[in-house]
Amino acid sequence: MCRMASKLARDPGRYQAVAYSPPGRDSMPITHGSRSDRERTIVATPDDQRQAFEKEALPHLDTVFRVALRLAGNEAQAEDLTQETMLRAYRAWHQYRPGTNIRAWLLTILRHTFINEYRKARRAAPAVDVTEVEAFTVFEDVQESDPEGRFFDQLVDEDILRAIDGLPDEFRETLVLSDVEGLSYAEIAEVTEVPVGTVKSRLFRARQALQRELYHYAVEMGYIKPRNDD
Amino acid sequence: MTEGPHEIDCREALDRLYEYLDAELTPELAQEVADHLAKCAPCLAVSKFETAYLRFLEARTRAQGAPDDLKKRILERLLFDKDAPGGS
Numbered sequence: 308m309c310r311m312a313s314k315l316a317r318d319p320g321r322y323q324a325v326a327y328s329p330p331g332r333d334s335m336p337i338t339h340g341s342r343s344d345r346e347r348t349i350v351a352t353p354d355d356q357r358q359a360f361e362k363e364a365l366p367h368l369d370t371v372f373r374v375a376l377r378l379a380g381n382e383a384q385a386e387d388l389t390q391e392t393m394l395r396a397y398r399a400w401h402q403y404r405p406g407t408n409i410r411a412w413l414l415t416i417l418r419h420t421f422i423n424e425y426r427k428a429r430r431a432a433p434a435v436d437v438t439e440v441e442a443f444t445v446f447e448d449v450q451e452s453d454p455e456g457r458f459f460d461q462l463v464d465e466d467i468l469r470a471i472d473g474l475p476d477e478f479r480e481t482l483v484l485s486d487v488e489g490l491s492y493a494e495i496a497e498v499t500e501v502p503v504g505t506v507k508s509r510l511f512r513a514r515q516a517l518q519r520e521l522y523h524y525a526v527e528m529g530y531i532k533p534r535n536d537d
Numbered sequence: 538m539t540e541g542p543h544e545i546d547c548r549e550a551l552d553r554l555y556e557y558l559d560a561e562l563t564p565e566l567a568q569e570v571a572d573h574l575a576k577c578a579p580c581l582a583v584s585k586f587e588t589a590y591l592r593f594l595e596a597r598t599r600a601q602g603a604p605d606d607l608k609k610r611i612l613e614r615l616l617f618d619k620d621a622p623g624g625s
Contacts, residue, residue: 357615365608372603386607393611398620443551446586454582456589467597485559486594492561511555518590 392417414498434473437516448534458531470520478513
């Protein structure tokens with residue numbers, strides 16, 4: 308699992324000089340070595356920046372989009388949110404310190420964009436209750452009939468995503484960052500701006516509540532028999 | 538037992554189970570959980586079930602990536618972005 312490196316890295320940032328805006332250059336490639344004295348202090352040209360951004364940030368587009376989709380709840384908004392996030396990241400590229408955790412950086416921008424501009428428009432109240440979570444009770448229910456959890460495999464993707472979408476915001480984002488995208492606890496703590504202990508407890512409750520919900524689906528669909536037919 | 542490492546009970550092992558499966562424990566604490574699972578069949582069964590669950594989640598939720606045309610649109614916007622530092 309990828310470890311967060313941002314706390315350790317103290318690279319001065321080779322993109323810090325890009326705040327300079329040459330007039331009248333839209334999309335023209337800018338060549339090196341033909342600059343006036345006035346421009347000589349510039350380290351990164353717009354072209355450098357775009358190339359660096361394409362090389363380092365764009366490979367994480369799938370992750371940004373998937374998380375956006377789970378945050379926003381529909382594809383149209385997820386696309387807008389992804390585009391807005393990447394544009395903001397591009398404009399703030401001088402703030403990104405090379406060598407630090409780009410994925411966490413992008414996801415932090417995504418999350419702020421979502422909270423500031425999209426959350427109000429979000430769907431109805433969460434459908435999955437995370438307040439009454441008891442540990443490992445699904446296993447207790449299936450340990451006789453299906454101790455290896457084969458019933459999970461019979462669930463269709465749509466049901467799984469629907470169940471995830473039913474989690475309350477902070478539990479959903481924690482679970483998605485961990486179990487869909489594979490971020491470490493420290494990375495999730497950085498992105499969601501809470502202590503690692505909070506990440507742990509949210510993740511525990513989110514996983515157990517989701518498991519219970521999936522188990523209910525499986526029972527409803529007849530993939531597994533409930534322990535007691537009462 | 539003579540002087541072994543600290544032994545944990547079922548409650549402690551299950552409290553730490555997710556951290557153990559997520560490889561988030563220190564080597565010492567992970568070893569304590571591993572030692573407990575090695576000799577406690579009920580906890581090992583829970584561990585196997587939860588492992589299957591987490592693998593299932595990972596395998597079944599990542600199919601969808603960003604649409605192809607979204608990447609194109611983003612690249613085009615970057616190319617013509619007027620507010621980018623260094624852009625015009």
